[in-house]
Amino acid sequence: MLDETAQQFTQVFNAVCAYGWQHGEKNGVRLHHATYYELREAYPRLNANVLIQARIKATEALKSAFDRKAKDRKARQPQSKLCPIRYNERTYVLNWQIQEVSLSTINGRILVPFKVPPYSSKYVGYQVTTADLCISNGRYWLHVVVSVPDPNIPRHDEVIGVDLGLNRPAVTSNRHFLGSRHWKEIERRRFRLRRKLQSKGTKSAKRHLKKVSGRSLRFHRDCDHVLSKRIVQNATSGSTIVIENLTHIRSTSKIRKKTETSRRLHNWSFAQFHSFLIYKAQERGMQVVKIDPRHTSQTCSQCGHQHRSNRKSQSLFLCKHCGYCLNADLNAAYNIRNKHLASLGISLASGSPSDGLASQASA
Template identity: 55%
Template sequence: IAEYYRQYLNWKNTSADLLQDRKGRWWLHIVMEVETPETGATDEVVGVDLGIASPAVDSRGSQYGSDHWKGIEDSTVELRRRLQSKGTKSAKRHLKKVSGRQRRFRKDCDHVLSKRLAQSVKPGATLVFEDLTNIRGRAKMRKAQRRRLHGWSFAQLQAFVAYKAEARGVNVDFVDPRYTSQKCSQCGHIERGNRPSQAEFRCKKCGYECHADYNAAVNIREDFLKLRAAVNQPIVVCPEMGT
C-alpha cells in the first residue's frame, strides 16, 4: 500500500458506493470517519486574504500560489476563448476536454493551497477569512481579472481549508469583508483611492504602502480580534441607585 494511504488505515469505514461513469469506468467511493483532536483556541490568529493578484496572502506576509499556476490558467483561458470563437463541432469537442482539465487543475491547486494554509499554523490557532459570498462584485477589475475571478471557486478553497484545518485541530472563522481592501491597516483611513491597482495599496492619509492583499489580510485579522474581544466582554450589572 502506498505510504500516502497508510494514514487512513485507522479511519472508520461508514459507507461505500460503487459507481460507473459515462466512459464505463468503475469507481468505489468510500466514506470514512476519524476523530478530530480537541484543542482549545490559542492566541495565534492569522488573517488570510484570497484574491486575484495572489491566490492567498496571510497577515504574516506569506504568499501562497505561484506564477506557474497563473501562467497555466491564463493560457487555458486563452485557448478556451479561441475554441469558443471557432464554433465548429471539433472545436466544441476540444473545448469540452479543455474545460474538464481546467476544473481538475483548479481543484488540484485548491488542495495544495488548502493543505499549505492548514499546516502553516499550530493546532489551536485560528485562520480567519472574509465571508466571500459576494466577492465577484467587490472590486473594480480589468476584463482578464474578472474572467479569472469568475472561474475560480473561493468557496471550494475555503471548504478544503476547513476540513483539513479541523483534522489538525486548527480553527477557521470568518469576518465581514466590507472595507478590508480599502482600509489602511496602519492608520485606519478608509478610501477607495487607497488601492490604485489590484496589487498595490497606498494610503491617501498617512502614505503607508504595501502589497494590497497583505494589507487586507492584516485588516481581516484585526477585525476578528476586535469582534472576539467584544464577544468576550464581561457583562457588568450596575447596582441600583439609592433614593
C-alpha cells in the same frame, strides 16, 4: 452487475430530475412521494435503499439548478450519462482488515476486493459512512467517506488573517505570500484555446473542448488543495484562521463585465477552496472563521484610516493619513485578522513602517 446497477441508478436519477424540472419541484419528500412507487415498479431489481439514494442525489442536483435559475444564471435540467452509485451503511459493508467490500447490486450482494491508495492510507480503520462508486474507463473507484474524530490539540492564541485574491492567490498576516504566479498564465492559455475551439464549432473541436473543460476543473481542484494545504502548514496547530466571506462576491462585485478580471472572478472556485481549508484545518485542531470583507483593502492596518485612494495600485497601499506603506494584500490580511479580534473585544495594531514591500516571501 456493477455496470448494469450503475445504468439503472442513472436512469432513476434522470427520471427524478425530469419530474422535478418539469413540475418545478425540489423538495425531497414531495419528490419521493411522487416518484418512488412508479420507479420501484419500473426497476424491481434495484435495491430500495439504492433507489432512494438516487432520488436524494437528484434532489441535490435540482436544488443547485433551481438556485442558478433564481439568480438569472444559465441552468438546465440536470442529467447524467453515468451517475456514481451512492451507498449508505445499509447497502455496503467495508472490511479494512481483509480489504474487501460488500456492495448491493441488481443481483444481490457481491464481494469486491479493493486497494487503498498510499495518500489515503492514514484514514484506514476509521468508521465509514457513505460511499460513491465511480466508473471511469473500465476502472472502479469507491469514494468512501470516513468519520474522523477531532484531534486532541490544545487551543492556541494565534490568529491568522488570510486575504484571498485573483492576482495573489493568498497572503497571510504572518507574512506568507502563497500560490504560484504561473497558475494565472495557465488559465490564460486555456481561455485562448477554448475561444479558438468555440469559434471553429466542428465535432472534433467540441470533443477537444470537453477534454479542456475536464482538465480545467482538475487543475482548479489541485490549486485549491495546494493553497489550502500551504495555509494550514504555515499556521500553528490549534490556531484560528480568518478568511473573507465571499459568498455573494459575483453579484456584489463592481468589476466591469467582459474583462479578464471579471472572467477570472466568475471562474474562482472559492467555495471549493473553503471546504478544502476547513477539513485540512480540522485535522490540526484549527478553526476557520469567516468575516465581512468590506473595506479590508481600503483601511490602514496601522491607524485605521479608511479611503479608497489609500490603495494606490493592485499591489501598493499608502495611507493618506499616516503615510504607512506596504503591500496592499498584506495590509488586507492584517485588517482581516484585526477585524476578527475586534469582534472578540481584542484590539491589535499590526505592522510597522518597516513591514514594506521588501517583506514579501515567496512560497
